[in-house]
Structure formats: structure tokens, C-alpha cells
Amino acid sequence: MKKEITIYDLAEKLNISATTVSRGLQNHPAININTKKKIFDLAKELGYQSNKFASSLRKQKTHTIGVIVPRLNSLFMSSVLSGIEKVVNNAGYNLIISQSFEQEEKEKTNAITMYNNRVDALIVSLSYDSADFTHFNNFINKGIPIVFFDRVTDSLPVTKVVIDNFKAGYDATMHLIEQNCKSIMHITGNLTRNVYKDRYEGYRKALADSYIPFSDDLFITNDLSEQEIYNAVTNNILKRKQLPDGLFATNDSAAAYALTLFKEAGLKVPEDIAIVGFNNDFISKVTEPAITTINYPGNEMGENVARILINHLDGEGDLSLTSTVILNSELIVRGSSLKSKV
Amino acid sequence: MKKEITIYDLAEKLNISATTVSRGLQNHPAININTKKKIFDLAKELGYQSNKFASSLRKQKTHTIGVIVPRLNSLFMSSVLSGIEKVVNNAGYNLIISQSFEQEEKEKTNAITMYNNRVDALIVSLSYDSADFTHFNNFINKGIPIVFFDRVTDSLPVTKVVIDNFKAGYDATMHLIEQNCKSIMHITGNLTRNVYKDRYEGYRKALADSYIPFSDDLFITNDLSEQEIYNAVTNNILKRKQLPDGLFATNDSAAAYALTLFKEAGLKVPEDIAIVGFNNDFISKVTEPAITTINYPGNEMGENVARILINHLDGEGDLSLTSTVILNSELIVRGSSLKSKV
Numbered sequence: 184m185k186k187e188i189t190i191y192d193l194a195e196k197l198n199i200s201a202t203t204v205s206r207g208l209q210n211h212p213a214i215n216i217n218t219k220k221k222i223f224d225l226a227k228e229l230g231y232q233s234n235k236f237a238s239s240l241r242k243q244k245t246h247t248i249g250v251i252v253p254r255l256n257s258l259f260m261s262s263v264l265s266g267i268e269k270v271v272n273n274a275g276y277n278l279i280i281s282q283s284f285e286q287e288e289k290e291k292t293n294a295i296t297m298y299n300n301r302v303d304a305l306i307v308s309l310s311y312d313s314a315d316f317t318h319f320n321n322f323i324n325k326g327i328p329i330v331f332f333d334r335v336t337d338s339l340p341v342t343k344v345v346i347d348n349f350k351a352g353y354d355a356t357m358h359l360i361e362q363n364c365k366s367i368m369h370i371t372g373n374l375t376r377n378v379y380k381d382r383y384e385g386y387r388k389a390l391a392d393s394y395i396p397f398s399d400d401l402f403i404t405n406d407l408s409e410q411e412i413y414n415a416v417t418n419n420i421l422k423r424k425q426l427p428d429g430l431f432a433t434n435d436s437a438a439a440y441a442l443t444l445f446k447e448a449g450l451k452v453p454e455d456i457a458i459v460g461f462n463n464d465f466i467s468k469v470t471e472p473a474i475t476t477i478n479y480p481g482n483e484m485g486e487n488v489a490r491i492l493i494n495h496l497d498g499e500g501d502l503s504l505t506s507t508v509i510l511n512s513e514l515i516v517r518g519s520s521l522k523s524k525v
Numbered sequence: 526m527k528k529e530i531t532i533y534d535l536a537e538k539l540n541i542s543a544t545t546v547s548r549g550l551q552n553h554p555a556i557n558i559n560t561k562k563k564i565f566d567l568a569k570e571l572g573y574q575s576n577k578f579a580s581s582l583r584k585q586k587t588h589t590i591g592v593i594v595p596r597l598n599s600l601f602m603s604s605v606l607s608g609i610e611k612v613v614n615n616a617g618y619n620l621i622i623s624q625s626f627e628q629e630e631k632e633k634t635n636a637i638t639m640y641n642n643r644v645d646a647l648i649v650s651l652s653y654d655s656a657d658f659t660h661f662n663n664f665i666n667k668g669i670p671i672v673f674f675d676r677v678t679d680s681l682p683v684t685k686v687v688i689d690n691f692k693a694g695y696d697a698t699m700h701l702i703e704q705n706c707k708s709i710m711h712i713t714g715n716l717t718r719n720v721y722k723d724r725y726e727g728y729r730k731a732l733a734d735s736y737i738p739f740s741d742d743l744f745i746t747n748d749l750s751e752q753e754i755y756n757a758v759t760n761n762i763l764k765r766k767q768l769p770d771g772l773f774a775t776n777d778s779a780a781a782y783a784l785t786l787f788k789e790a791g792l793k794v795p796e797d798i799a800i801v802g803f804n805n806d807f808i809s810k811v812t813e814p815a816i817t818t819i820n821y822p823g824n825e826m827g828e829n830v831a832r833i834l835i836n837h838l839d840g841e842g843d844l845s846l847t848s849t850v851i852l853n854s855e856l857i858v859r860g861s862s863l864k865s866k867v
Contacts, residue, residue, distance in 0.1 A: 187585070230640075230662075230663045230666055230667055232640060232641055232643060247621070254607060255603045255607040255610060256600070256603045256604045256606075256607040256823075257603065258598070258600055258603070260603065261597045261598045261599070261600070261602065261603035261606075262598045264597050264598075264603075264622075265596060265597040265624065267599040268597060268622065268623060268624055269624070269626075272623055272624075272635075277623070277638065277642060278621065278623075279589070279619045279620065279621055280606075280610065280622050281610060281614055281619070281620075281622055282607065282610055282611065283612070283639045284611075287762050292708070293614075297618065298574060299574055299576060300619060303797055308751065320572075321572045409807070428667050436807060439811040440810075440811060441811065442811070443811045443813075443815075465751070465778060465808065466807065466808045466811060468782075468785065469781040469782060469784070469785045469808060469811070469812050470811050470812065470813070471785075471788065471813045473785075481598075483597065517691055525827065
């Protein structure tokens, strides 16, 4: 890199004192407006960089917020990040983003990196298998605020932003029951994570309330990858003598892929099997029939997470008073589940 | 925040000198291994943070890489970012990410923020309408490396990572011609951007090579939003007396949505209109029929961008020797375009 431009260089070229340059750059009222303009123009011309690091060191604030998420490459996650980035950027903060790749070990390493980078706050959605949360203790002990979203834990005294996954799972299942489904399958992720566990419990409650016995055969957990959904549908469900007549899948990609595979196997949706997904991703609108789903607005969740965090950092709110923020979500009925109108 | 733990606190508690603590933390060979262990254990227990900022200030390196992209919430972009993050994180760098929201003005502001944050390098995909690139001059003048990907410009002396959009556009169009399409529509984005311009020129060349005259009526540019695709299909194409028999859309979401709207209007795909998309997003696999598309691996592009940048920063490569990296992309034929087999 080339030599750094300092306020002393600016002072020398303008033939004024470094103190005047420094004050001018900070828009100090004691400095004449014409002098300020000269200082700004020269600073811009020479590519002067305000010394944020030295300044951060003095103030003990870095104006960065760390984000640890399982993976970046899902539409839901990118919508959340888009919402977070919009709010924090407008508030003058930067985001440092890292992925745990669904592994507790990587999540721990990421947490140490964020801590050593002195982030002012941390935003987390937990990895698939995280069961131990001691890697967040340093933040909590030092009073660095943390907000969890979507995949959260009750084991830590931090603020959580979620939807009511129990209710969403209940509504999705009850809708299938109302469409006369008697044998309703549920495909979901690892029950260690609240999002999947709560949806599963909603599914069970809806069955119980309707006097439909729960069957282990109708319940599949896997990592929700394309490969695993293929295996579940092609090597398991489609090989059965008695096919289910309803499917509640924990995300729209899984629902869309299952729908495609069912149709390839000659089944009719919803006549033979009615399907409900989750998230209201764009993908749920372009299958035939379109997929009934739970609207889960990632962008709004991201904006919400960022806003309560920024309010806290700016002293306008106090996170310690807020345990949980629950956002609205609702069932959107489309063709994939409407047996009654067929 | 609580009081900061310093090496002096550690020194006092362990009853050794601050110099010994400092050397121990840096794993200096002069320090006894037992002493090192005591220092590390206490540092961990008290939540000591290595003082990266002071260290960065001395070394003039921040180990952060800035990323400016149009929007985070597309599957292509999140795949690219996922690839970038994976590589830079493994190399010990952090990402600072910001969105231009497709606006030149916001892109300029983001560039200033990145510059003042002293990123070690910058990764950029240009906004929809950026025509002036002076906001990158500070980086270039100071020798801070920049890599552009996907949406790039030839106006700056920086490295670009792209696919051959001209060839991809040519292949997509030629495939439709081979399927006997005579009236091929192209829906795409702003031609200011290389990606859309090059695909458009590929489309025109394929027509010209096949003696099919280009018609302005068959060419639509818009912002590719759901609303605009709806308008183009419902209020324009479907109102025509003479419908096109082929459509080449510049992304899979647009292709999938157009396919859905054509079918709702009673048209058959591919019999009445054959469709080719772009990107090979998951969405292209779940429509009926599945969509013929250009495979454009975002994750690999992201890893590529990050790897050449890290090699440069580590002194193992020299970006100034590389003008352009062109990644492979190929046509994937599916049901949406296969008229000949119907």
C-alpha cells in the first residue's frame, strides 16, 4: 500500500496547523467555513482516510455488528440479512458476517473471531446441532448485547426474535385435517432446534385435537437437503403400500421438490396427496398446483432484529427488558392442499 | 460495557511481568510452556480480548474485505457470498457486506464507508444503473485491490470474474431456434450492465446467424421484479394477436413466473411457447415442465473471486497480471423447451 495521508500532510499543504485541520474535519464551530471547505476538498483530493481505528480504540466502539448464521445460501436467510443490513447501515454500523455451516465447532470459532474483533453486538441463528452455548458467555459477561433469531435457545439470558412455530405447525396440520386428510406425514429438520421442535409439537397437537393417532411411520427428520428429500420421497414414501394423503413439509423447497417427485410418480396433488410447505418463498408460487404455505417474512424479521439492537446501542431501548419478540405468521391457502374444491 | 481486561491485569494476578504475559500470548519461544498455559487459562477465564485494533493500527492491515452488491436477497447472490465467506474466513479474513439496493448513489456511499473502514480489499458487483465509477478511484490510487464479479465494467483497471454471457445468450437462443421457434422473445434487465448487454448480443447474433430478423416488438427490458414480469406477460405478451413461440428470459425466476402465467392463460409449454431461463436456480427444477436454463454456479464464482484476492493479499499471486477470469457455464436442456420430443 502507498503512504498514508495524515492530517499533518493536509496541514502542511494548506499552511495551517494540524489542530485546525483536525477540528475542521470534525466540523468544529470554531473553524471558518471557507477553511473547512479547503480542508475537505484537499482531503478528498488526496484520498485522506478518517482514522476510524484510532478513534474506535479510544471510544471502545467499533460500529460493527457480528452476524453468525448457519448458511448464507437460502432465500429465507438472505432476506433476513437484507433486512438487517438495511437497518444497521442506515444507523452507521457495519455488518461482519460468518457462516457456521451447520456445525457447532465452526460456530464456536466464529464466536471467538467476533469477540476478538470487538463487535459492538452479536446477531445469531444457531447451527443445526449446537447443544452447548458456552461460546456466548464472553459476550454476556462483558455486556455485549446478543439477539438470537429464528433458531434460538432458552438456555441463555438473551433476546430472541421468532415466529410462533407451534401455532404455525398447528395451523398447517389442522388445515390438512379440514381437507379430509387422515394420514398426514411431517418432514422436518433436527428436533434439537426450536423451530423444528415447535412445528412438530403443533403437528402433534392438531392430530391429538382431531383424535387422529400419531404414527412414527409418518414422521421423518433429515437435514432437508435436496438429496435427503429425494431419498425420503423416492426410497421411502413412494415404496409404501399405503401412501399418506397429506404432507406437511417444514420448508417450501422440500414441499416443492416432494410435489415434483410425487407428480413424476403419477400421483395427483392435491387429490392423492395434499401438501403444505413453510416460508412463502417465491418457489411456492410457481409449482403446479401452487403450494399452500406459512408466510414467514424474513426481511421483516431481519429489520426487527436490527432495530431493537440499534435502539439498545443508541441508548433508546434496553434489550434486557425484552425476552422474546414474536412476529406474525399466517397460513396462505393455495391449490396444493385444496381437496375440498376439487 | 464492563471494564476491559488488559495484559496488566493478567500480569498482576499471575505475579509476572506484563512483558512475559504479552510474549506468552504471542507464543514466544522464550516463555516456559507451563507459564504459557497459566497465561492462556487466565486469559480465557477473564475474557481477555486480544487487542486486534491496536495491532491493526500498527500493521496497517485490518483483515477485513469489503463487499458491495446490488441486493442480498437473491439465491444467486447468496450463493456467491456463501462461496466468498467460506474462502476468506478460512484464510483469517472477515467480510463487511453492504447493499447498494441497485442505486448508484448508495453504491458511492457504501464505497466511502468501506474506504474509511480501511478494508484490505474490495469485492463489487455493480448496481443496476451505475454509470460513473469515480467512487472506486480512492482504492485504486491507494493500491487497495478490487475484484468485480458478475456485473462488471471495462472502464476500470481491475480484475473481473465473469461467465461468457455472450456465448450463454447465443447458446440459449440457438437452442430455441433448433426447436423450430420462429418468433423468439427476450426479456432482460438494463442494457447498461454487461451481463444483460452481452446476453442480448448473443441473442441477436444467434438470430442473425439463422437469418431470423430481429424485431423490437420481441425485446423487453425491465427491472425483473415480480411485478414487472407480471406486467410484461399479462399486459403485453398475452394481449398480442400474434404470440411468440419462444422466450429466452434472463433469469429463472422470471422464466418460472412467465411459465406459470402462460399456463394460467391456457397456453401449453413448450408446444405453444418454449422457454429458456438463466442461472439453474432450484426453482427451475420444480415447475412443470422443468425449465431449460444456463448453469451459472454462484458458489464457485464466489470461491474463485475470494481465492484470487486472498492469493494477492498473501503475496502468492498478483492481481495486476489478471484482467479477466471467465468461468464455464453451459446449457441444461429440460422439458420447457423440448418441442421436438413432444
